Amino acid sequence: MTGLVLESVSVGGLHDVSLEVPGGQVVCLSGVSGTGKSRLLRAVADLEPHGGSISLNGAGQRDMLAHQWRSRVIMVPADSQWWFDEVGAHFALNADTRLPAALGFSPEVMTWSVSRLSSGERQRLALWRALALEPQALLLDEPTANLDDETTKAVEAWLLEEIRQRQIAALWVAHNPAQIQRVASAHYRIHGARLEPVHGSD
Amino acid sequence: MEVIDLAWWKLGLAALLTLALAVAGYLTRLGITRSLLIAAARTVIQLALIGLVLEALFASSAFYWIALLALIMLLVAGREVVARQSRRLRGWWAFGIGTGAMFVSSFTVTVLALTVVIGPEPWYAPQYAIPLLGMLLGNTMTGVSLALDRLNESVWRQRAVIENRLMLGQTWQLALEDIRREAMRSGMMPSINAMAAAGIVSLPGMMTGQILAGSPPALAVKYQILVMLIITASTGFGALMAVSWGGRRLFDERERLRLDRLMKP
Numbered sequence: 001m002t003g004l005v006l007e008s009v010s011v012g013g014l015h016d017v018s019l020e021v022p023g024g025q026v027v028c029l030s031g032v033s034g035t036g037k038s039r040l041l042r043a044v045a046d047l048e049p050h051g052g053s054i055s056l057n058g059a060g061q062r063d064m065l066a067h068q069w070r071s072r073v074i075m076v077p078a079d080s081q082w083w084f085d086e087v088g089a090h091f092a093l094n095a096d097t098r099l100p101a102a103l104g105f106s107p108e109v110m111t112w113s114v115s116r117l118s119s120g121e122r123q124r125l126a127l128w129r130a131l132a133l134e135p136q137a138l139l140l141d142e143p144t145a146n147l148d149d150e151t152t153k154a155v156e157a158w159l160l161e162e163i164r165q166r167q168i169a170a171l172w173v174a175h176n177p178a179q180i181q182r183v184a185s186a187h188y189r190i191h192g193a194r195l196e197p198v199h200g201s202d
Numbered sequence: 203m204e205v206i207d208l209a210w211w212k213l214g215l216a217a218l219l220t221l222a223l224a225v226a227g228y229l230t231r232l233g234i235t236r237s238l239l240i241a242a243a244r245t246v247i248q249l250a251l252i253g254l255v256l257e258a259l260f261a262s263s264a265f266y267w268i269a270l271l272a273l274i275m276l277l278v279a280g281r282e283v284v285a286r287q288s289r290r291l292r293g294w295w296a297f298g299i300g301t302g303a304m305f306v307s308s309f310t311v312t313v314l315a316l317t318v319v320i321g322p323e324p325w326y327a328p329q330y331a332i333p334l335l336g337m338l339l340g341n342t343m344t345g346v347s348l349a350l351d352r353l354n355e356s357v358w359r360q361r362a363v364i365e366n367r368l369m370l371g372q373t374w375q376l377a378l379e380d381i382r383r384e385a386m387r388s389g390m391m392p393s394i395n396a397m398a399a400a401g402i403v404s405l406p407g408m409m410t411g412q413i414l415a416g417s418p419p420a421l422a423v424k425y426q427i428l429v430m431l432i433i434t435a436s437t438g439f440g441a442l443m444a445v446s447w448g449g450r451r452l453f454d455e456r457e458r459l460r461l462d463r464l465m466k467p
Contacts, residue, residue, distance in 0.1 A: 045369055047368060047459075076369070077369065081365075
């Protein structure tokens with residue numbers, strides 16, 4: 001089985017969550033806040049104790065060391081953290097020369113001080129920081145929450161392009177129905193303790 | 203040269219000074235009076251008692267009595283390390299890690315200093331062993347508790363950063379790197395500062411005591427250098443072990459940050 005597979009995963013108030021995210025596709029998760037969307041992503045990243053089993057391209061989460069799993073299945077949290085003074089210090093080698101134009105940064109951004117970044121800039125750079133590590137699966141927690149409409153669409157298009165090209169399995173927490181419509185090949189909504197597939201245009 | 207004996211009533215004069223400070227603190231509402239008086243009373247009582255114990259110990263010189271006193275000193279130091287951390291590990295971990303680190307470093311350094319460097323006969327002669335262990339244990343206790351307190355507090359404050367680093371596939375050691383460095387520095391600072399200022403700004407207590415007791419300054423200086431070097435080694439190794447064991451305990455076998463293992467202050 002290729003892609004990211006969750007089998008009867010339980011974490012917090014959620015039970016029996018099963019879903020498949022094939023490589024190169026986006027599966028969206030929605031639900032009112034406090035229902036445990038972020039917690040589910042954290043469980044998939046193995047940052048939270050959880051039940052059930054999770055695998056990526058046939059390899060089980062528990063069959064590899066946790067940091068190996070997390071270097072393949074990278075989560076981008078809603079509020080990204082920056083711990084060095086300079087932006088560039090957070091990136092893998094050579095990430096600055098490959099900085100995608102769609103993000104709207106000049107290469108000098110790598111020499112900027114982190115305190116100078118706006119929340120929208122941090123969010124876009126956090127996405128690039130994760131993608132530059134060449135993950136096989138991405139867990140995105142509201143990746144465009146701090147962006148204006150125009151930037152949101154540009155970032156969305158760039159993310160989709162990368163996801164398709166590199167065959168990344170992406171689990172994407174989103175609120176905006178229009179965005180879900182644009183990016184998702186499948187959509188699940190959290191309802192009580194369960195995950196329910198959403199069909200059609202609702 | 204004979205040491206001038208100190209009569210107990212003369213100590214009363216010194217106590218009056220502390221009492222005057224307490225009264226001044228009370229009148230100006232500085233809020234230090236209570237803790238000052240309790241600490242002063244503890245000093246007098248504890249030192250008077252240890253004086254009696256040492257008198258008895260020096261008279262008997264039996265190994266098992268010395269070992270028993272060393273064990274009690276270690277356990278009290280372990281309790282003190284726990285008390286000095288505002289966020290500490292749940293269960294026996296806080297006590298176990300602090301006491302274990304102090305035991306391994308202080309006792310090893312003490313035994314090494316006694317057998318290899320000083321060489322009294324027998325090696326555990328209480329006149330040497332107990333004061334040496336006391337100084338090492340006291341300083342190591344400060345270092346270990348500062349390092350652990352800093353470690354737990356920083357991890358608590360920077361949990362989002364640590365988790366974000368884990369999300370990017372970093373090992374727990376790498377995600378904790380900066381915090382470990384800070385915790386080590388915080389534990390080692392008092393020893394490093396003391397060594398840097400020794401002899402210029404301050405005359406260390408042990409050397410002063412030895413000179414007052416009639417030793418030639420050259421000998422007192424040699425002992426003081428020995429003591430400062432081994433204090434730093436003992437503090438450093440103690441803090442090193444405490445920080446690495448404590449850091450390990452904050453993550454589980456899946457390298458998850460486990461803040462539920464820390465108690466609320």
